[in-house]
Amino acid sequence: MIRHLASLIAVQARTPDEERRGRILVTLSLGVVAILLTIGIVLTLFQPTLSRFINLGLATLVFATAAWLGRKGFVTAGSYVLIVVSGIGALSGMFLNPNSPFNIFYLPLSVLLASVLLRPHQIWVVLGLALAALGGVVISLPSSQRAMIALDLAAAHVTVLLTVSALITFIGARSLATALDEARGLRQQAEEANRRLAELNADLERRVAERTAALEQLTVEQQATMAQLQAALAAQQRLNQQIINLSAPMIPINDETLVTPIIGQLDQTRIQQLLQAALTTIEQTNARVLVIDVTGVAIIDSHAAAGLLQVAQAARLMGAVTVLAGIRPEVAQTLVSLGADLSAIRTAATLQAALAMRS
Template identity: 35%
Template structure:
């Protein structure tokens, strides 16, 4: 609640400081007014004093309202003028000197914390004018005594000293808050610059991220394209392999496998697997392996063909090698490969008649 009472609607640090000070002083003075009202309420002649205290309370409340609205300078002057007036009433009306002159030091002190430094001199000048007025009045009076002169001189010296101290204090405080404000503005500027750099960096990062994403998508598209080509190539190779190693039925129990071109290791494996798979599916009794289109037979190919014949024999199928060309036959003999009991035929017609 206290923080809410001392809140000033402004972003200026110095105005906030002065406004909170005004509100604090006003609350203290308001408390003193309430205590004074309680003290004089039971006196026989309490009405004038109560009216004066009520007026002071109204002025203090007005000063607080002005401070809450952000009009700190006007609130400070209202408060200081009220204090000066309260100190001058006993001097000008009741002719009391001893205590009232000392009360004139209070507005000087308050001015040092709520007004600007140059305004302290105005308050001090007002107090000194009151002191001078009282001194001249005492000098012109028929019962003038030296003691009031001494009191007035001392009061003037005290007020002048407090005025100088208040001015210097206000000057130091204003300078300190000016440095704080400058530091705050520099910090805000640095924060703003940092925020701009952050936005710029975020933009650059976003741009680079977008470029990297585009590059990644391009690489991904290329990879997908290559994978599609690889899949297509694999499918084509499978088709080519099936076409290069065909196993065709020529009757209910006879299969023919015409071979064309060179036979490498991969194709030899395909020949063996496709031939045995076809035998298993068709339950054929005879497998005719046509080598008419094979120009070269090396040791690996010859041994692979013999293993195919032997594997087919284990499945209950006899094999016949057809169309072995003379140079192929010479190569097989030259390699020293034992063909054993493998049947051969010159052409497909001869093989079918076996």
């Protein structure tokens, strides 16, 4: 029902103010039409005459026309139709009932209609038309008739009433128009703020999407870098293991003999590597002779000598004899000067001599 009523009073307007006035015009006109088609017909049936039916039909047609004009966007034209008809209705009473001046007191209705249907400045136009029509009616009547019903006094009162009504309604309509203009301005500001907010949100979403894409790309790059680092670490670990294996290689000569050549500096780290490799290989191969070739070692200090003795003692516990081969003269002199005790280790001048000792 509400949707049907809304569609019934819909107006084709160019501005919000015109739409507001058009809705009022359509609502008033259709309301009067409804009254004429119900109460008007009932009252006419009590005294059915042709003139009454004609007047009822004409009034219904006029108000329906005003409603149609309002729906089509001709709000000012439809409003003047409604105002003029109300003015004619008030002034025509002077001719239909010339013995009473009270009909003209309905003339301010035209000003009241103008206050809700027209722009504020047009109220003065309606006031001028109403006063001109009132003056014309008063002048058109004989002076004797005017004096009999005190029409001049009544017209003066109506003139004051019309003027005051026009002033009051103008102030009210002007205030309403100003308030509506301010409301429209605030609405436009709100819409502009909403538009800017939407633009900011869209820009923020775009930036967030860009940052998210950049972070995702950075994450992918970091994962690729991490994978490369892990691969490099694994390669480094394999290289380190190879270096360890090369720093103290265990070379099987036969089922019972292992040879490990040592080249370079014999520090504590290499001694530990030598010890670990020797014990592991002896366990795996069940070797009985471990030949340590130190031909490539330039210096053997007391710490290195103690480390070699530790390797020999550990190998002996696993059932293998340790032979130290390739001690050069300067190394031998250093060991003697340091007082290193290598009596627990068998020695040989060369690797061939060490292998010959076992053969």
